[in-house]
Amino acid sequence: MAYLEIQDITKEYDNFTLSASFSVEEGEFLCIIGPSGSGKSTLLSLIEGLDTPTSGSIILDGKDITSERIQDRNIGIVFQDFTLFPSMNVEKNIEYGMKTEKKADRKRFASNLLKLVGLEGYEKRAVTSLSGGEAQRVQLARALAAEPKMLLLDEPLSALDPPLRKSIRSAIRSIHDTLGITMLYVTHDREEAFTISDSILIMHDGKAVAKGNAEELYRHPESLFTAFFTGEGTAIPAYLVYENTDGYLFFRPEDAVLSEEPLDPELYPMHVIFNDLEVVSEAFMGSGYLLGMEYQGYPMLSLSHTKPRKKHVSLMILAASMQNIAQ
Amino acid sequence: MKEQQAYYTLRSLPGILILLLLFLIPIAVVFSYALSDNASALINTISDSYTYRIILFTVTEAGLSALIAVIVAFPFAYIFSKYTFPGRKVIMTLSALSFTIPTILVVLGFVIWYGNNGLLNTLLMRISGSKEPVLEILYSFKAIILAHVYLNFPIAFLLITEAWTASSDVAEKASYTLGKSIRRTFFSVTLPSIKGSVISAFILIFLFCFSSFAIIMVLGGNPSYTTLETEIYRRARISGDTAGGASLSLISFAITGILLLASGYGRAKIKTERKTRKLIKGRGKTLFAIYLCVIVMLLFLLPPLLSILYRAFFTKNGVFTLRAWEEILGGGFGLISTAMEGIVMSFVIAFLASAAAIILASSMAMLSARKNSRLMPFLATLPMAAGSVTLGLGFSMLAAYIPHSSTIVSYLLVFLAHLIIVLPFSIRTITPGARTISPTLSLASYTLGASMGKTMRRVEMPLLRPYIKKAFAFSFALSLGEVNATLTLSDGHITTLPILIYRLIGSYDYQGAAALGTILLAEALIVFAIGEKGGNNGIS
Numbered sequence: 001m002a003y004l005e006i007q008d009i010t011k012e013y014d015n016f017t018l019s020a021s022f023s024v025e026e027g028e029f030l031c032i033i034g035p036s037g038s039g040k041s042t043l044l045s046l047i048e049g050l051d052t053p054t055s056g057s058i059i060l061d062g063k064d065i066t067s068e069r070i071q072d073r074n075i076g077i078v079f080q081d082f083t084l085f086p087s088m089n090v091e092k093n094i095e096y097g098m099k100t101e102k103k104a105d106r107k108r109f110a111s112n113l114l115k116l117v118g119l120e121g122y123e124k125r126a127v128t129s130l131s132g133g134e135a136q137r138v139q140l141a142r143a144l145a146a147e148p149k150m151l152l153l154d155e156p157l158s159a160l161d162p163p164l165r166k167s168i169r170s171a172i173r174s175i176h177d178t179l180g181i182t183m184l185y186v187t188h189d190r191e192e193a194f195t196i197s198d199s200i201l202i203m204h205d206g207k208a209v210a211k212g213n214a215e216e217l218y219r220h221p222e223s224l225f226t227a228f229f230t231g232e233g234t235a236i237p238a239y240l241v242y243e244n245t246d247g248y249l250f251f252r253p254e255d256a257v258l259s260e261e262p263l264d265p266e267l268y269p270m271h272v273i274f275n276d277l278e279v280v281s282e283a284f285m286g287s288g289y290l291l292g293m294e295y296q297g298y299p300m301l302s303l304s305h306t307k308p309r310k311k312h313v314s315l316m317i318l319a320a321s322m323q324n325i326a327q
Numbered sequence: 328m329k330e331q332q333a334y335y336t337l338r339s340l341p342g343i344l345i346l347l348l349l350f351l352i353p354i355a356v357v358f359s360y361a362l363s364d365n366a367s368a369l370i371n372t373i374s375d376s377y378t379y380r381i382i383l384f385t386v387t388e389a390g391l392s393a394l395i396a397v398i399v400a401f402p403f404a405y406i407f408s409k410y411t412f413p414g415r416k417v418i419m420t421l422s423a424l425s426f427t428i429p430t431i432l433v434v435l436g437f438v439i440w441y442g443n444n445g446l447l448n449t450l451l452m453r454i455s456g457s458k459e460p461v462l463e464i465l466y467s468f469k470a471i472i473l474a475h476v477y478l479n480f481p482i483a484f485l486l487i488t489e490a491w492t493a494s495s496d497v498a499e500k501a502s503y504t505l506g507k508s509i510r511r512t513f514f515s516v517t518l519p520s521i522k523g524s525v526i527s528a529f530i531l532i533f534l535f536c537f538s539s540f541a542i543i544m545v546l547g548g549n550p551s552y553t554t555l556e557t558e559i560y561r562r563a564r565i566s567g568d569t570a571g572g573a574s575l576s577l578i579s580f581a582i583t584g585i586l587l588l589a590s591g592y593g594r595a596k597i598k599t600e601r602k603t604r605k606l607i608k609g610r611g612k613t614l615f616a617i618y619l620c621v622i623v624m625l626l627f628l629l630p631p632l633l634s635i636l637y638r639a640f641f642t643k644n645g646v647f648t649l650r651a652w653e654e655i656l657g658g659g660f661g662l663i664s665t666a667m668e669g670i671v672m673s674f675v676i677a678f679l680a681s682a683a684a685i686i687l688a689s690s691m692a693m694l695s696a697r698k699n700s701r702l703m704p705f706l707a708t709l710p711m712a713a714g715s716v717t718l719g720l721g722f723s724m725l726a727a728y729i730p731h732s733s734t735i736v737s738y739l740l741v742f743l744a745h746l747i748i749v750l751p752f753s754i755r756t757i758t759p760g761a762r763t764i765s766p767t768l769s770l771a772s773y774t775l776g777a778s779m780g781k782t783m784r785r786v787e788m789p790l791l792r793p794y795i796k797k798a799f800a801f802s803f804a805l806s807l808g809e810v811n812a813t814l815t816l817s818d819g820h821i822t823t824l825p826i827l828i829y830r831l832i833g834s835y836d837y838q839g840a841a842a843l844g845t846i847l848l849a850e851a852l853i854v855f856a857i858g859e860k861g862g863n864n865g866i867s
Contacts, residue, residue, distance in 0.1 A: 050770055069330070070773040083771035087789030096785070097775025139771075146775045 001062060003028070003182055004047075004150065009056030011046060018042050020208035021056075022201055024184065029176050031193035032186045033229070034203030040186045043203065044152050047184065049073050061149060076148030078139045080155040084127040090114070090138050091123040097146030113141040116178070118171055133164045140172065150182040157192070169196050190230060194218075202226055224248060224325055232290070234300045238324055241272055247326045253290060255321040256302035259314045271316045274300070279311055331769065334779045335694035342687035342750075343706065349747035350710050353721020354580075360573035360724065368570035369577060378578065385554040388468070388543075389536035392475035393529045399476060400483035400528070403624060407484075408491035411606035412617055418624070419488070420859065425481035427800065427855045428632075428848075429808020431825040433478050434545045435844045436631030439638045439837055441465055441473075446634045449643075466548030474542045477631065479532040486531075490524030491517075496604045530590040537583065538714050540811040541825075545832060555579040556716045560815050563720050576717040584712040635848060638841035651842035662830055663839045665822045670846060672738060673807055673824035680745040681753070681802035685795050688753035692794075693787060695754070696761035703758070707751040715748050719812030726818070734820045741821055744812045749802035756801055760794030761787075800858025804851055 002023035011018040018039040024030050032040045045051040047058060049070035057066045065073050084093050094110040114122055117137040122130075130138060136156050143151055153172070157165040173196050176183050187193055193200050194214040202210040202217065202225075210217060210226045221227035224235055227250045234256070238245040249272075265273040274295050281292035288305045293313065302315055361369045372378050407415065440447050443460040451461035464470050498520070502512040543557045553561070555575060563572030609617045642648050653659075655666040695703035710718060722744045729736065764787055772782040788795075810825045817826060824847050831840035 048774060050774075070770070071776050071778060073774075074776065075774065077771070077774045079767055079771060081765065081767050083765070083767050085768065085772070085786050085789075087786070087792075096772070097777065099776075142775065 001059075003061060004184075005057075005059040006043075006047070007057045007059065009043075009046060009053045009058065011042060011051065012054045016206055018046075018206040019056075020203075022208055022211050024182060026182055027180045029173070029183045029185065029196065029198045030201055031197035031199070032184060032201045032203060033188060033190060033193045035229070036188065038203040039206040040188075040203050041154055042206075043208075044077070044154050044184065044186055048075055048077050048152055074146070074149050075152060076143030076146055076150070077152040077154065078136065078143050078156045080158055082135055084130075084135055084138055084142070086128055088127070089123070090119070090125045090127055090130070093127060093138060094142045094145045097142060099147060109145060110141075113145055114138075116144075116175055117141045132160050133168055136160070136168060137171070140175070144175075144179070144181075148181070150184065153183065153185045155186055155188065158187070158189075165192070172196065202229060204229075218252075220323060221250065221325065224250070227323070227325060232301055234298075235325070236295070236298045236300070240296070240298070245324070247324055250323040250325050251317050251321060253301040253303040256300070256315045256317050258291065258302050258304040258308060259316065260308055260310045261314065263314045263316055268316055270319060272319050272322060274315045274317075277313050277315060279308055279313060282307060331779065332694070332698055335690060335697055338690035338783075339694040339703075342691045345687060346691075346706055346710070346747070346750055349743055349750075350713065350718075353718055353725055353744075353747075354713055355721075356724045356728075357573045357576050357717055357721045360570050361577045363570065369574040372571060372574035372578065378575070381553055381555055381558050381575075382578070382582070384552070385537055385556075388471055388475070388552075388554065389533045389539075392472050392479065392536040393532035395472065396476045396479045396532050397483045397487075397525060397529050399480055400487055403484050403620060404487035404491055406617055406620055407488045408604065409607060410609040410613065410617055412609035412614055414621070418621060419485070421628075422481035422485050423859070424852075424855050425478065427804035427851050427858070428478075429804065429810075429825055429851060430478065430539075430541050431808055431810050431828050432635065432844055432848055432851075433474055433631065434541050435828055435832060435837075435840050436635050437470065437474050437477075437546055438465065438832060439841060440631040440634040441470070444643065446637065447630070465546060468547070468552060470546040470548075471539075471542055471552060474546050475532075475536045475539060477627070478542075479535060481628070482532060482535075483528040486524050486528040487521060490521045491604070492606070493603050494520045527590070530586075534583070534586060534590070534711075537586070538716075538811070540716060540814075541829060545829070555582075556714060556811065559714075559716050559720060560811075563723075564815060569724070572720060576714070576720060580713050580717060583714060584708075587708050587712050632848065635841050635844040638837055639845040642838065648838070651838045654839060655842055659839075662827065662834060663836065666827060666839075666843060669822040669824045669827040669843070672822060673847075674850070676738065676742050676745055676823065677803045677806035680742055680749055680806045681799050683746055684750045684753040684802045685757070685799050688750060688757050688798060689788070689791060689795060691754050692757035692761040692791070693783070695758050696764070697766065703754065707754040710747050710751050715744075715809070715811040716815050718747055719744055719815030722812070723816045723818070726816070737818060737820045740816060741813055741823070744816055745806040745809055748809065748812060749805050752805060753798040753802050756798035757791060757794045760791050764790050796860070797858045800854045803854045807847065807850055807854070 003026035004024040006020055006022050008021050009019065016037075016039070020039075020043055032043065034040050042051065046053050049065075049068065053066065057064055059065070060073070060075070085096065088096065091107070091110050094113055095106045098106050098109060100106060100109070110123065111120075114120055117140050119134060119137050119141070122134070122138070127135065127138065139156070156172075157168055160168065169192060172183075172185075185193075185196065197214065199211060199213050200217055201208055204225050210222055217226060218230045221230060227233055227235065231252060233250055233252050235248040235250045238247050238249045241249055262275045263273045265271075277293040277295045277300060279291055279293050283290045283292075285303070288303050289307050291302045291304055291308065293300045293302065293315070300315065407419065439445055441462065441464045442448065443463060443465065445465075448460040448462055452458070455461060464473065494517075498516050499512055502516045507515070537554075538556050539554065540556050540560070543552060543554050544560075547553075556579070559572045559575045559579065562568040562575065639651060640647060640649070651663070654663040655670075657664075657667070659666070691703055694700065722740045726737070726740055731737070768786060769782050772786045773779075777785070808825050809823070810829055813821065813823055813826055814829065824843055828840045828843050828847065831837075831843065
């Protein structure tokens with residue numbers, strides 16, 4: 001049995017219903033991603049106990065915690081907002097949830113945790129004097145001090161600058177690897193989810209629509225939503241290529257090779273060839289140009305190292321890298 | 328979270344119960360008098376044209392006082408929200424002091440400073456060589472208005488200045504870039520943005536003056552200057568027409584209730600803007616003009632209070648004396664001989680009433696903030712609507728039912744009356760503080776395994792502390808200076824500091840009144856300092 005089991009959980013609101021079923025292994029780093037309003041944070045608050053589900057159950061470490069009080073769940077959380085207690089200094093904040101009563105142990109533990117989050121010597125600082133990044137590190141240390149069974153992080157970095165975000169997220173990952181603690185990390189940042197996680201759960205309209213590791217989800221998406229949510233791409237009706245085939249064919253821009261000369265399909269049996277595409281946009285991305293093209297009224301994307309000189313071009317895509325997606 | 332709300336509801340129950348009981352029982356007793364005998368007293372009062380004259384006078388004096396206070400405050404608010412200069416903060420703090428200055432001190436200060444034989448007239452007579460008083464202010468309608476403006480001008484000044492300083496000046500600058508004049512910009516851009524605070528200042532002052540008591544009783548000095556509150560007192564305590572007083576109470580309750588509800592619902596929501604106004608540093612001629620205004624303001628505000636200090640040590644003819652102080656310490660006869668009792672009892676009652684109020688109000692404020700309930704503000708409004716004279720009357724009628732000869736029972740009733748008067752103010756002071764505590768903060772504490780009790784004790788209360796301190800100071804000052812209810816409830820056994828001052832003014836012992844006034848002023852200052860020390864906690 002998995003460490004965390006979310007079994008047919010639902011939460012009904014007036015105009016929104018959340019439903020999800022998934023499991024998380026012990027020590028797994030799961031990222032929950034999805035657009036705004038897809039139910040990511042609601043899911044987290046159900047697990048944490050901040051809210052109660054309408055139906056379904058939550059099993060943690062073999063124990064049904066669905067109706068347990070927040071206090072008894074022993075699940076740590078790092079909020080997006082500033083939730084450090086302003087009346088206490090950094091050390092007191094961290095010691096607040098500690099289980100041990102011995103003063104010396106508490107102090108040592110706090111100092112070790114501060115070292116772990118990279119804030120050595122911050123014990124006596126007032127929490128109101130911390131920067132955004134420091135405050136989030138202290139929140140992390142405070143949550144870990146309670147020795148939780150699992151740690152939830154609700155968009156902990158979304159209020160920070162991009163460079164700071166990068167450094168703290170790698171710190172979070174290394175803390176995960178050091179302690180081996182199970183982490184559920186909510187973010188709306190795809191790149192963040194890709195770089196930090198073991199696996200990713202995608203939420204859409206209140207439903208958990210896909211779960212897998214980053215590469216699986218990117219390379220072999222099972223739905224158009226997952227395909228487009230995990231990165232740029234092109235979806236065209238399958239019958240344009242294969243007769244009597246339903247659904248869509250999906251490919252990534254980097255899989256579509258550009259040619260300024262027309263291509264003969266006979267010469268490339270392993271590939272799907274599109275001739276006579278009109279280039280409608282060119283965006284320089286640093287690593288190359290993202291070209292927007294039109295083929296029989298359908299938009300297509302390709303990543304090219306060079307900027308095409310011609311207005312009309314051809315594309316070739318390895319047939320194996322094209323996904324047939326039902327919907 | 329339901330569990331959390333249940334916890335706060337449970338913790339608030341004693342407060343809600345006490346608030347309801349202390350309000351409902353005396354009010355029920357008062358109204359039972361008004362409605363007994365087929366409500367004949369009430370019908371008589373309603374059909375009496377005199378009642379309408381009193382109502383008209385009350386509304387007129389309150390409206391005029393509030394209007395003048397706001398108008399006078401405006402130019403000062405303009406200066407203080409446009410310029411920064413050395414001493415600006417001190418003046419602002421001094422103005423806030425007026426919230427804790429007991430009304431009876433204003434009455435006393437006015438009598439000593441503006442009286443026909445007062446210090447100002449003595450000074451002016453000496454300068455002009457006249458044998459008659461130069462300024463005849465006291466015991467007239469203008470004395471009432473002047474005292475009300477004196478007492479409430481700082482409130483208008485503070486409220487308007489705070490709103491004006493907090494409003495961004497970006498829109499004004501935008502208006503100038505569009506070629507609009509300063510005058511046009513003021514009326515179309517600035518005024519609308521501070522309108523809310525101007526209106527709430529007006530309503531607040533109107534309500535204070537509507538229930539004004541000691542100022543009307545002493546400084547009006549003429550039965551034709553009778554407000555609803557003073558008439559209730561006169562009928563019930565002087566003429567012995569309890570049913571008549573009770574009927575007027577009912578009418579007063581209805582009017583104030585409607586006013587309070589209207590002001591509560593009509594109040595504009597204060598928008599907090601991201602950018603506040605950048606104050607200009609006052610220099611050269613501007614600075615000179617600013618200080619001139621400040622001096623004018625201080626010349627209006629300080630002399631009455633300072634004259635209390637002066638008269639505590641000097642006779643009318645300017646001879647230094649410690650007579651009053653010796654009498655207070657036990658060498659006197661008559662009224663002044665009870666001074667020590669008054670000082671001690673006032674302190675004890677104020678301390679107990681405000682301690683009880685903040686204990687009860689803290690939980691109620693947390694419940695109110697977490698549930699975003701309208702019930703609590705409504706409950707807290709009820710005693711205010713009833714008015715302290717009515718509550719005092721209710722408690723005194725109640726006392727008649729309880730056979731007692733011990734003064735302890737009398738003091739207990741005063742304590743309860745003070746508690747019901749200060750409790751709503753405590754709730755109103757602490758609730759905004761409770762609203763600043765993010766619910767997520769409490770949730771964060773629960774996720775760390777802390778119980779509701781530990782969370783309240785270690786996370787919420789420390790953040791509430793500055794507001795609790797303010798509420799305590801405010802309640803303490805209010806109870807310390809309470810005259811209306813205490814005088815109505817008092818049966819001669821009770822001696823509190825302001826009641827004693829009130830009686831000493833009545834028997835023309837200004838020296839004694841000033842000495843006690845100095846003690847009251849000192850206590851008010853200490854309490855004010857404690858409240859101010861609370862300051863603002865760094866809550867983001």
